[in-house]
Amino acid sequence: MTGNWVLARRRALAAVPVLLILVLATFLLLELASGDAVDAYLVTSGGGDATLVAQLRQHYGLDQSVLARLWIYLAALAHLDLGWSVAFDRPVSALITERLPNTLLLMGSALALSFGLGSLLGVVAGARPGSLTDRLLSVGSLALYAVPGFWLGLVLVLFFTVDLRWLPGSGIETIASGKTGLARAADIARHLVLPVAALGFIYLALFLRVMRSAMAEVWQLDFVTFAQAKGLSRARIVWRHVARNALLPLVTMLGLQAAAMLGGSVVIESVFAIPGFGRLASEAVAGRDGPLLAGIILVSAVMVIAINLAIDLLYAWLDPRIGARQAG
Amino acid sequence: MAVLTVSRRLLLQGTAALAGLATLGLRAHAAGGGRLVVAADSEPKNLNPAIVASNGVFFVASKVIEPLAEASYTGENGLAPRLALAWEGSSDGLSVTFRLRPDVTWHDGKPFTSADVAFSALQVWKPLQNLGRTIFADLTAVDTPDPLTAVFRFSQPTPIQLIRNALPAVTAVLPRHLYEGTDIATNPANVQLVGTGPYRFAEYKPGQYYRLTRNDAYWDKGKPALEEIIFRVLPDRAGAGAALEADEIQLAAFSAVPLADLARIAKVPGIKVVPEGYEGLTYQLVVEINHRRKELADLKVRQAIAHAIDRKFVVDTIFLGYATASTGPVPKNAGEFYTPDVETYPFDVARANALLDEAGYTRGADGVRFTLRLLPAPYFNETRQFGDYLKQALKAVGIDAQLVNNDAAAHIKAVYADHAFDLAVAPPVFRGDPAISTTILVKSGLPAGVPFSNQGGFVSAEIDAVIAQAARTVDTSARTQLYKTFQKLVAADLPLINVAEWGFITVARDTVENVASNPRWAVSNWSDTALQG
Numbered sequence: 001m002t003g004n005w006v007l008a009r010r011r012a013l014a015a016v017p018v019l020l021i022l023v024l025a026t027f028l029l030l031e032l033a034s035g036d037a038v039d040a041y042l043v044t045s046g047g048g049d050a051t052l053v054a055q056l057r058q059h060y061g062l063d064q065s066v067l068a069r070l071w072i073y074l075a076a077l078a079h080l081d082l083g084w085s086v087a088f089d090r091p092v093s094a095l096i097t098e099r100l101p102n103t104l105l106l107m108g109s110a111l112a113l114s115f116g117l118g119s120l121l122g123v124v125a126g127a128r129p130g131s132l133t134d135r136l137l138s139v140g141s142l143a144l145y146a147v148p149g150f151w152l153g154l155v156l157v158l159f160f161t162v163d164l165r166w167l168p169g170s171g172i173e174t175i176a177s178g179k180t181g182l183a184r185a186a187d188i189a190r191h192l193v194l195p196v197a198a199l200g201f202i203y204l205a206l207f208l209r210v211m212r213s214a215m216a217e218v219w220q221l222d223f224v225t226f227a228q229a230k231g232l233s234r235a236r237i238v239w240r241h242v243a244r245n246a247l248l249p250l251v252t253m254l255g256l257q258a259a260a261m262l263g264g265s266v267v268i269e270s271v272f273a274i275p276g277f278g279r280l281a282s283e284a285v286a287g288r289d290g291p292l293l294a295g296i297i298l299v300s301a302v303m304v305i306a307i308n309l310a311i312d313l314l315y316a317w318l319d320p321r322i323g324a325r326q327a328g
Numbered sequence: 329m330a331v332l333t334v335s336r337r338l339l340l341q342g343t344a345a346l347a348g349l350a351t352l353g354l355r356a357h358a359a360g361g362g363r364l365v366v367a368a369d370s371e372p373k374n375l376n377p378a379i380v381a382s383n384g385v386f387f388v389a390s391k392v393i394e395p396l397a398e399a400s401y402t403g404e405n406g407l408a409p410r411l412a413l414a415w416e417g418s419s420d421g422l423s424v425t426f427r428l429r430p431d432v433t434w435h436d437g438k439p440f441t442s443a444d445v446a447f448s449a450l451q452v453w454k455p456l457q458n459l460g461r462t463i464f465a466d467l468t469a470v471d472t473p474d475p476l477t478a479v480f481r482f483s484q485p486t487p488i489q490l491i492r493n494a495l496p497a498v499t500a501v502l503p504r505h506l507y508e509g510t511d512i513a514t515n516p517a518n519v520q521l522v523g524t525g526p527y528r529f530a531e532y533k534p535g536q537y538y539r540l541t542r543n544d545a546y547w548d549k550g551k552p553a554l555e556e557i558i559f560r561v562l563p564d565r566a567g568a569g570a571a572l573e574a575d576e577i578q579l580a581a582f583s584a585v586p587l588a589d590l591a592r593i594a595k596v597p598g599i600k601v602v603p604e605g606y607e608g609l610t611y612q613l614v615v616e617i618n619h620r621r622k623e624l625a626d627l628k629v630r631q632a633i634a635h636a637i638d639r640k641f642v643v644d645t646i647f648l649g650y651a652t653a654s655t656g657p658v659p660k661n662a663g664e665f666y667t668p669d670v671e672t673y674p675f676d677v678a679r680a681n682a683l684l685d686e687a688g689y690t691r692g693a694d695g696v697r698f699t700l701r702l703l704p705a706p707y708f709n710e711t712r713q714f715g716d717y718l719k720q721a722l723k724a725v726g727i728d729a730q731l732v733n734n735d736a737a738a739h740i741k742a743v744y745a746d747h748a749f750d751l752a753v754a755p756p757v758f759r760g761d762p763a764i765s766t767t768i769l770v771k772s773g774l775p776a777g778v779p780f781s782n783q784g785g786f787v788s789a790e791i792d793a794v795i796a797q798a799a800r801t802v803d804t805s806a807r808t809q810l811y812k813t814f815q816k817l818v819a820a821d822l823p824l825i826n827v828a829e830w831g832f833i834t835v836a837r838d839t840v841e842n843v844a845s846n847p848r849w850a851v852s853n854w855s856d857t858a859l860q861g
Contacts, residue, residue, distance in 0.1 A: 039738075039740040043737065157570045
């Protein structure tokens with residue numbers, strides 16, 4: 001336990017400069033992009049005269065230098081204030097708090113689907129390397145991986161929403177349904193089936209391939225030969241010895257893919273009209289909303305760091321030798 | 329198509345995995361019982377139409393907050409009364425008297441009076457609204473001799489024709505009792521709207537929907553027909569089409585379903601494609617020209633570019649027939665002002681080449697006369713596609729156009745602030761009167777940074793004089809004649825090139841009635857829109 005605390009504290013300290021650099025880079029990169037929040041606003045508001053444009057720029061603080069605005073932002077950040085979104089005219093923290101749960105729900109479900117089903121199919125493929133099942137699963141997973149997420153999303157909507165009318169194709173829940181408790185949870189789950197499938201099936205292929213490869217390596221190890229020599233059943237060897245030992249690389253993948261999935265949610269949330277974090281990020285870029293984008297990247301980075309810390313702790317738990325090295 | 333559908337269904341229904349899903353007993357429910365669900369592709373941060381006069385805002389807000397008058401196919405001067413019953417301008421152009429509708433109440437129960445109109449005009453339209461700042465620039469006072477009369481007083485002659493044409497877009501009336509003494513720009517009522525319209529603003533779920541509910545106390549007794557309107561935020565256009573086919577939504581306005589999908593979706597049983605209802609919201613496809621560039625300052629070069637564009641191809645291929653070729657800066661459906669009696673530039677590549685030769689820009693060894701930067705506006709598929717076409721059309725006459733594609737904010741800055749373009753493709757909207765639309769793309773003297781204006785450095789004292797004279801001419805026929813002269817001058821001088829003009833398309837379920845009942849239907853109050861059954 002002490003080792004875990006040491007690891008967590010060390011990671012937290014290391015994260016501070018990383019987060020600071022990220023905030024600085026976001027702010028300055030957005031500054032390099034042509035056009036500002038007023039330009040973006042004028043597109044949607046039908047324009048205005050020179051006085052109005054000047055008033056807006058003053059109102060948003062865009063008449064100040066980038067360094068002055070950055071300083072104000074960092075000073076607020078030191079007080080855990082993420083600032084004010086110029087595109088939405090609302091506090092950044094309120095927007096993030098509102099949108100993040102939807103994305104976490106989408107990501108978590110998609111990750112569970114891809115990790116659970118992917119590793120299971122990986123075991124099936126890796127149980128008999130080179131078999132017809134293995135080859136079919138390998139080809140199938142590669143085909144899924146090659147499919148763009150937005151296309152898969154649209155095809156799923158076409159089949160299950162338009163043709164079959166089985167599942168809703170947009171939104172996170174039924175509009176103004178008045179549902180509460182379990183009924184609302186079931187409604188949200190129904191709305192998540194297609195986006196989770198669109199996001200999860202692509203990453204499923206990765207977990208399947210990694211599991212299969214890891215199992216292929218483990219099959220060559222001496223203790224597997226020993227288990228076979230002992231006369232253990234094939235099922236017992238696959239599940240108790242090969243799959244279990246092949247699981248570690250998958251845990252590493254889990255951390256990496258969680259971050260990638262956050263990026264993938266941008267497209268899926270737009271296709272399925274889910275008011276999530278990814279869509280918010282794309283709206284922040286289009287609106288040249290520096291504080292909002294910096295807030296989104298900051299929270300995303302904290303999430304990725306936290307997930308990877310959790311993965312490291314899980315690793316340490318799975319293999320105490322690794323835990324001892326990390327703590328040391 | 330039917331065979332394909334059946335085949336997919338059989339295939340899918342045969343799979344065990346999907347059978348598992350079917351057991352969940354999940355079925356999409358079509359909205360009904362008076363709830364109309366509409367696709368919305370944006371969420372304006374300020375929904376107040378008295379401050380932000382734009383179609384994105386009007387789309388939602390027009391059902392809640394009403395103007396003094398609305399556009400009409402049959403009404404006198406193309407108008408139907410709303411909060412005003414009648415309006416009359418003085419012969420000297422220094423005052424306009426509005427007779428207001430009696431027995432109107434705000435959604436919070438307070439009575440609507442001339443004081444609300446006076447407050448809106450003086451405190452909101454004139455100082456804060458993007459269009460009102462021009463129209464009401466000389467408004468000095470609004471007299472309210474009684475609760476149902478408002479007399480607008482101007483320091484300079486202001487044409488009643490302009491006021492009339494602007495009524496639908498610029499005169500959304502706000503409740504004085506909620507705004508007076510507050511910071512109007514940040515008032516919570518800018519999002520949680522309170523108006524006199526047929527629908528009350530009930531709820532806004534950011535990223536999801538706006539919900540409007542029936543106003544039982546609406547002044548037009550028996551209306552509205554619907555119990556509820558939901559504007560569902562669907563940022564993906566393909567998603568909007570699918571939602572319509574699945575009956576998750578019943579209506580998609582403003583071409584939310586892309587033109588390329590219309591032929592297919594029109595064949596889907598239960599869905600109709602309605603191209604009417606946008607005549608008062610005509611968009612114009614124009615080529616903006618940077619006259620600072622030596623070659624483009626030469627009229628012969630501009631004429632050559634105009635001749636190089638095949639407008640029929642643009643209408644048929646890019647707009648798939650849902651547009652009309654332009655002849656000048658006023659669209660054909662603005663019958664009050666439009667004149668066909670202007671210089672035209674028929675598609676003629678040989679003539680274009682000859683003009684460029686005459687101008688002294690002969691082809692080099694590589695066949696290129698000169699190179700230009702071409703910036704298509706990114707707001708519509710059609711403006712981007714026209715950018716691609718224009719590049720090819722210019723290549724045919726020896727002009728090498730380098731396409732520069734930006735997102736919206738970057739495009740605005742490049743064209744209207746930095747002037748970092750040679751040619752740009754723009755889609756300005758014609759707002760019923762040249763004074764508040766097309767003239768701003770031509771008149772000189774505007775500072776850099778004013779979007780959707782003449783930032784190409786074009787200067788014509790003659791055109792500027794006509795625009796200024798029309799702004800002060802009270803007599804309607806004389807003013808109309810001035811704008812006809814304006815069209816002739818612009819078509820001859822080519823400060824910009826008008827290519828096509830188009831309205832949007834509405835796609836709706838057959839069950840939606842009274843779609844396109846006026847020329848600004850999508851941004852009007854929908855009090856007569858109903859659902860069958």
